[in-house]
Amino acid sequence: MSSEGLASAAGVNSAKLRKDLSHLGSYGTRGVGYDVALLIDQIEFVLGLTQRRAVALVGVGNLGHALAGYDGFASRGFRIAALFDADPARVGEEINGLVVQHVDELPRVAAAESIAIGVIATPAAAAQRVADQLVAVGVTSILNFAPCVLSVPEGVDVRKVDLAIELQILSFHEHRKASLTALPATGGSALTALPGGLAVTDTQEAIGT
Amino acid sequence: MSSEGLASAAGVNSAKLRKDLSHLGSYGTRGVGYDVALLIDQIEFVLGLTQRRAVALVGVGNLGHALAGYDGFASRGFRIAALFDADPARVGEEINGLVVQHVDELPRVAAAESIAIGVIATPAAAAQRVADQLVAVGVTSILNFAPCVLSVPEGVDVRKVDLAIELQILSFHEHRKASLTALPATGGSALTALPGGLAVTDTQEAIGT
DNA sequence: AGGCGCTTGTGAACGCACGCACAAATCGCG
DNA sequence: CGCGATTTGTGCGTGCGTTCACAAGCGCCT
Numbered sequence: 046m047s048s049e050g051l052a053s054a055a056g057v058n059s060a061k062l063r064k065d066l067s068h069l070g071s072y073g074t075r076g077v078g079y080d081v082a083l084l085i086d087q088i089e090f091v092l093g094l095t096q097r098r099a100v101a102l103v104g105v106g107n108l109g110h111a112l113a114g115y116d117g118f119a120s121r122g123f124r125i126a127a128l129f130d131a132d133p134a135r136v137g138e139e140i141n142g143l144v145v146q147h148v149d150e151l152p153r154v155a156a157a158e159s160i161a162i163g164v165i166a167t168p169a170a171a172a173q174r175v176a177d178q179l180v181a182v183g184v185t186s187i188l189n190f191a192p193c194v195l196s197v198p199e200g201v202d203v204r205k206v207d208l209a210i211e212l213q214i215l216s217f218h219e220h221r222k223a224s225l226t227a228l229p230a231t232g233g234s235a236l237t238a239l240p241g242g243l244a245v246t247d248t249q250e251a252i253g254t
Numbered sequence: 255m256s257s258e259g260l261a262s263a264a265g266v267n268s269a270k271l272r273k274d275l276s277h278l279g280s281y282g283t284r285g286v287g288y289d290v291a292l293l294i295d296q297i298e299f300v301l302g303l304t305q306r307r308a309v310a311l312v313g314v315g316n317l318g319h320a321l322a323g324y325d326g327f328a329s330r331g332f333r334i335a336a337l338f339d340a341d342p343a344r345v346g347e348e349i350n351g352l353v354v355q356h357v358d359e360l361p362r363v364a365a366a367e368s369i370a371i372g373v374i375a376t377p378a379a380a381a382q383r384v385a386d387q388l389v390a391v392g393v394t395s396i397l398n399f400a401p402c403v404l405s406v407p408e409g410v411d412v413r414k415v416d417l418a419i420e421l422q423i424l425s426f427h428e429h430r431k432a433s434l435t436a437l438p439a440t441g442g443s444a445l446t447a448l449p450g451g452l453a454v455t456d457t458q459e460a461i462g463t
Numbered sequence: 464a465g466g467c468g469c470t471t472g473t474g475a476a477c478g479c480a481c482g483c484a485c486a487a488a489t490c491g492c493g
Numbered sequence: 494c495g496c497g498a499t500t501t502g503t504g505c506g507t508g509c510g511t512t513c514a515c516a517a518g519c520g521c522c523t
Contacts, residue, residue, distance in 0.1 A: 047469085047471090048472095055403075060473095060511080061511060066471095066472095067473075071472075073472080074520090075469080075518040076471080077469085077471090078469095078470065079471090093426055093429025094425060107320040107324065108324065111317040111321075115316065115417060121418040121421070121422060122425075123425070162425065185428065185431065188421060188424060194263070194264075194265065202427045202428075204420050204423060204424055206415075206420055209326040209327055211413050211415055212309065212330070213330060215396075216303060216307055216395070218395060219307065219371065220302025222394065222409075256500065256501090257500075257501070267481070268482095269482055269503090270481060272500095272502065272503085273480095273502080275502095276503075280502075283490090283500080284489050284490090284501040285491090285498080285499050286499085286501090
């Protein structure tokens with residue numbers, strides 16, 4: 046498979062793709078292209094995806110349920126090792142073969158399962174507390190679906206996924222298509238990074254801290 | 255509120271924030287700062303968030319359920335106007351006050367509700383067909399949660415959200431923290447853009463087309 | 464065996480975004 | 494009324510990512 050084919054499939058420039066791959070080493074053959082299977086192995090190795098990491102999911106509301114049942118995690122080398130919730134009514138429920146445990150059980154489970162990554166799917170109000178608990182048990186990577194900014198100590202990685210922001214971006218493009226307002230579409234605008242996004246409700250207090 | 259305060263709250267540089275805001279016009283007061291309420295109004299106006307757009311959600315599996323019940327959409331100015339699924343068993347189910355309709359009803363509903371944005375939460379195999387149907391009824395903005403690359407005509411915006419990729423990025427950082435491999439952390443690597451991501455399974459056929 | 468076409472890997476240039484630093488402007492206080 | 498403190502708005506330099514373009518290398522066909 047040529048870099049041109051890979052690039053068009055991925056929707057990027059072929060030169061960029063080649064340069065990226067060259068960082069891994071020379072796994073292509075000139076005049077022929079790349080061995081896709083070998084490439085995948087190498088990428089997985091360098092990215093550390095060969096080891097199946099254990100993931101703890103906190104918050105089994107609507108979103109938590111969906112994440113717990115999401116096939117994409119298992120097929121990409123992640124093992125959801127435990128489900129937690131703070132609501133006693135939800136504790137004991139079984140989802141996809143896993144029983145929801147109370148979030149206070151986290152220290153015990155984390156030690157037993159060697160949790161590497163924590164996923165927060167709680168309401169925004171509970172997110173910071175959960176993050177603190179995760180950090181306390183040694184988790185250094187957090188995926189945050191709650192619409193709020195988490196403060197964590199140095200050395201802990203937080204990635205925030207705000208589903209509404211994706212819609213807002215689409216809405217903005219829709220707006221531009223309609224009215225031909227020529228606002229320079231600067232790549233990563235700080236605007237979308239504002240806590241609470243652009244919601245009128247409670248943005249004041251979110252910023253005012 | 256000073257730009258410094260806004261910037262630290264958003265986690266960005268204050269100069270960048272001021273420059274971004276300056277694109278909207280001069281809504282700050284020197285020596286004083288910004289009127290947050292006014293700022294929000296202006297940003298919402300420029301970004302076109304003042305009009306509540308109608309969203310159609312296709313695919314009410316685990317993820318679809320979560321999205322249909324997600325408060326963040328409504329509070330950010332989006333109205334989920336209709337739910338669709340191809341599975342007759344799911345048609346008729348009521349979620350959050352909306353009844354799931356068969357995807358073949360899309361043309362009729364789209365005309366009645368003036369759908370602006372389509373959200374695809376179907377399995378990957380069905381995503382392209384749904385995208386085609388959305389495009390056919392005049393939808394020009396698509397948010398795709400299925401782990402596949404959609405091909406759409408010019409003028410249609412597609413944003414892809416792959417939840418597993420977020421975990422992979424965290425996993426990679428975790429990997430780097432463990433072994434101190436010095437791989438240049440190039441900003442937007444093409445690797446993560448590969449269709450099918452880094453999954454071993456069926457990547458071959460995904461690329462081989 | 465030799466040449467030819469195709470593809471990789473990479474040096475170099477372009478462009479863009481980020482951040483610094485400063486002039487202009489506003490408010491408060493003496 | 495004037496001065497100093499504070500903050501915005503922005504010109505400019507720097508660094509990085511992307512892209513072009515080309516030499517080196519590989520396989521195939523004759």
